[in-house]
Amino acid sequence: MIKHEILKVQENSIAAEMGIARGDFLLSINSEEVRDILDYRFRIQEEQLLVEIEKPNSEIWELDIEKEADDDLGIEFKQSLMSHTKRCSNNCVFCFVDQQPKGLRPSLYVKDDDPRLSFLLGNYVTLTNLDEAEIKRLAGYHLSPLRISVHAADLDLREKMMGTNKARNLFDALEVFNQAGTEMHFQIVLCKGLNDRAHLDYTIEKLMELKPGAKSLAIVPAGLTRYREGLFPLQSFTKEDAHGVIAQAEKWQKNSRFVFLSDEWYILAGIQLPNYKHYGDFPQLDNGVGVIRLFEHDFVNAMALGKVDCNKINHMINRGHNRRKMSIRVGIVTGTAAGAFMRSIAARFMAKHSHYIKIAVYEIENDFFGSSINVSGLLAGQDVINQLKNKLDKTNVILMPDNAFRAGVKQKIMLDGVTREDLERELNVRVRVGHTDGAKFYKQLRALLPGNS
Numbered sequence: 093m094i095k096h097e098i099l100k101v102q103e104n105s106i107a108a109e110m111g112i113a114r115g116d117f118l119l120s121i122n123s124e125e126v127r128d129i130l131d132y133r134f135r136i137q138e139e140q141l142l143v144e145i146e147k148p149n150s151e152i153w154e155l156d157i158e159k160e161a162d163d164d165l166g167i168e169f170k171q172s173l174m175s176h177t178k179r180c181s182n183n184c185v186f187c188f189v190d191q192q193p194k195g196l197r198p199s200l201y202v203k204d205d206d207p208r209l210s211f212l213l214g215n216y217v218t219l220t221n222l223d224e225a226e227i228k229r230l231a232g233y234h235l236s237p238l239r240i241s242v243h244a245a246d247l248d249l250r251e252k253m254m255g256t257n258k259a260r261n262l263f264d265a266l267e268v269f270n271q272a273g274t275e276m277h278f279q280i281v282l283c284k285g286l287n288d289r290a291h292l293d294y295t296i297e298k299l300m301e302l303k304p305g306a307k308s309l310a311i312v313p314a315g316l317t318r319y320r321e322g323l324f325p326l327q328s329f330t331k332e333d334a335h336g337v338i339a340q341a342e343k344w345q346k347n348s349r350f351v352f353l354s355d356e357w358y359i360l361a362g363i364q365l366p367n368y369k370h371y372g373d374f375p376q377l378d379n380g381v382g383v384i385r386l387f388e389h390d391f392v393n394a395m396a397l398g399k400v401d402c403n404k405i406n407h408m409i410n411r412g413h414n415r416r417k418m419s420i421r422v423g424i425v426t427g428t429a430a431g432a433f434m435r436s437i438a439a440r441f442m443a444k445h446s447h448y449i450k451i452a453v454y455e456i457e458n459d460f461f462g463s464s465i466n467v468s469g470l471l472a473g474q475d476v477i478n479q480l481k482n483k484l485d486k487t488n489v490i491l492m493p494d495n496a497f498r499a500g501v502k503q504k505i506m507l508d509g510v511t512r513e514d515l516e517r518e519l520n521v522r523v524r525v526g527h528t529d530g531a532k533f534y535k536q537l538r539a540l541l542p543g544n545s
Contacts, residue, residue, distance in 0.1 A: 094125055095146060096132075097170040105166020110155050112145055112167065119144040119152070128175040130208055134233050137161050173208055180205035181221050183255025184243075185324035186281050186314040191461075193319050200507060207238065214378055216241045216279050219265045220258040227265050231272035237307065238269060239277045239378075244287045245298035253286060263298075270305035277375055278309040282337065284327045289340075296344055296351055310379035311341065312354040315470075318462030328464050334361035354380040356467070359429050380467070384433050390530030391437060395444065398538055420540055422451045423490035424526065425476060427468040431455035441537055448541050452487070454480060460508060468493035473510020477518045484521045489540065491526035 095117040101107045118126060121135040122142050135141075141157040143165075157165075180203035189203050207222065207230055209215040216239045219227070242262065244250040250259040269276060278299055282288055287295065292311070299306055313329050320326070329337070334357050344351040349372050358365045368389045371382035426434045431453060438451035456479055458465045460472035471493070484490065492515070497504045504512035504525055515523045527533040538544065 093119060094127065095119060096126065096174050098167055099170040100168040102166035102168075106157060106159055106163060107166045110143075110157065111153070112143075112155075112165075115148050117146040118167070118169070119146055126174065128208060129169075129173045130211070130230070130233055130235070132169075132174060136165055173206070177204050177209070178206040178221055179203055180218070181256060181258070182218060184281075185253050185255070185286070186283055186316075186326060188315055188317070190323060191315075191317040191319045193460075196507060197509065210239045211235045211237075214239055216378075218254065218259070219261065220254065220256055222261075222265065224264075227268050231268045231274060234272055234274070236273075236275035237277055238274050239279065240266070241279045241281070242295060242299065242309075243280055244291060245295040246291060249287060249291060253283070266302055266305075270302050274305055275307050276302065276305045277307050279376075279379060280309065280311045281314050282311055282329075283314045284329055284333060286326075288337070292337075292340060300344075300348065300350055306350065308349075308375040309351050310354060310376035310381050311337070311351065311357075312379050313356055313360075316462070316464050329360060331361055334358075335363075338363070352376050352379075352381045355382070355384050356380060356429060384430070387528070387530035387533070388433070388437070391534045392440070392530075394531035394534040395440065398534060419447070420449050420489070420542060421487045422449060422537070422540055423480075423484060423487045423521075424451060424453045425468075425471075425480075425490055425492050426453065426455060427466050427471055427493075428455045428457060428463075429466040430468060437533075441534070445538075445541060449537070451537075454490075456480075469495035471496040471506065472508040473506040473515060474508055476506075476515060477510070480519055484519055487521050489522040489524055490515075490519070491524050491536070494525050494528050497525065 098112065098114055098116045098118065100114055101112055118132075120126060121132070121144075122138065122140075123144075124131075124135060126132050126135065139159060139161050141155075141159070143155045143157060145153040145155060147153065182203075182205070187203070189201055192200060204215065205217050205221055206215070207217045207219070210217045211233075218241045222230070242250075243253050245262075247260045247262065250262060251257055253259075266276065280287065280292070280295060282292065296309065299309055314326060316326055316328055337357055338353060338361055341351050341353050352371070352375075354376075355365060365385055368385045371385060374382050374386055377383060377386065424434050424438060435453045438453055442449060442451055456471055456475050457463055458470065458472070459475050459478070461470060476492070480490075492512070496506055497512070498507070512523050512525065524536070527536055
């Protein structure tokens with residue numbers, strides 16, 4: 093029998109009232125074994141529960157519980173998924189994990205491919221490590237949405253790109269989820285000369301046929317680092333290539349809001365991004381689709397509503413504060429892809445508060461992975477230090493992009509192990525983490541104005 097160790101019981105919860113405690117083990121619910129977190133969440137939706145618990149002294153408790161269907165028991169488990177995470181068994185030609193240098197923290201080399209993390213956290217999965225029984229089990233929960241890495245609808249090509257014949261199960265699996273009413277969002281990592289052009293059209297066409305489950309498709313360019321020795325030969329997309337991909341996508345976008353391109357394509361092509369309404373409810377933000385437009389929209393709206401107490405600042409000046417000393421100098425650090433956009437944001441803010449703040453935007457070249465990697469989420473601390481050291485003597489504070497730091501941990505640490513404190517020490521300047529939400533970022537800048545900080 094599978095036993096699940098309980099890590100925490102929430103105060104005043106149903107579990108706490110029933111005497112369940114940290115260190116106990118969950119054995120079963122309604123006489124059914126609980127295999128993982130999805131099993132658990134599915135079973136506790138019942139209003140009548142018989143919960144079997146093993147105490148640390150091996151005593152078995154059987155607890156009769158009556159509750160509302162939506163009520164949670166208030167239990168957290170030692171293993172968050174209540175089983176081991178499913179690992180990726182593919183050998184994708186574009187895999188970013190394979191393109192990393194040695195010596196990084198171990199978690200950066202882990203390849204997960206777990207559909208439970210897709211339902212719970214929005215991760216993309218390939219479905220190649222699931223047998224027919226597991227696919228039917230997952231579909232039976234009627235959970236949504238499911239996010240799926242497709243890459244190619246031509247199964248011969250998909251097998252070639254993903255390095256496993258298990259990639260051929262794609263449409264069998266998608267049909268099961270579609271019949272179960274699962275909402276599905278898809279992803280294509282586009283590789284030049286492999287799954288682009290006619291193959292891309294074919295993939296879009298096949299995925300659009302999966303109605304009503306098919307909801308959106310994101311097309312992102314393969315990220316290529318300088319650590320590709322011995323790997324499948326791939327080429328970077330050019331400006332002209334990006335124009336072609338955009339034109340190809342626009343043909344599909346005329347009749348359906350299904351196909352979306354990541355912001356990188358428009359930046360590479362050097363053309364304006366689609367307007368805010370183009371992205372609908374922004375179903376593909378995690379793929380960098382519409383991130384810039386959403387940030388801009390929220391920032392501008394917050395700025396329109398925001399009020400700065402200039403009287404307070406003028407009062408401080410009248411009391412003898414030097415106007416020049418009252419001005420603050422702020423640096424915004426970003427990757428090269430977002431440099432022009434962040435300069436436009438800074439200019440808008442300074443146009444409203446020009447007497448009191450000066451903002452400089454610092455684009456960091458990615459020497460760590462290579463210049464073709466230009467997003468802020470893959471910045472290395474050592475690049476920030478090397479490129480900004482001794483250049484910030486008049487700067488009061490710099491704002492680092494939040495996605496450049498490891499998610500879900502208290503200490504702010506970048507992918508190469510550099511911490512926020514390291515940046516402050518090496519650059520001799522205050523370092524704050526900038527919000528990824530445009531409205532919150534505006535308020536963060538406003539809070540830096542004299543009299544507010």
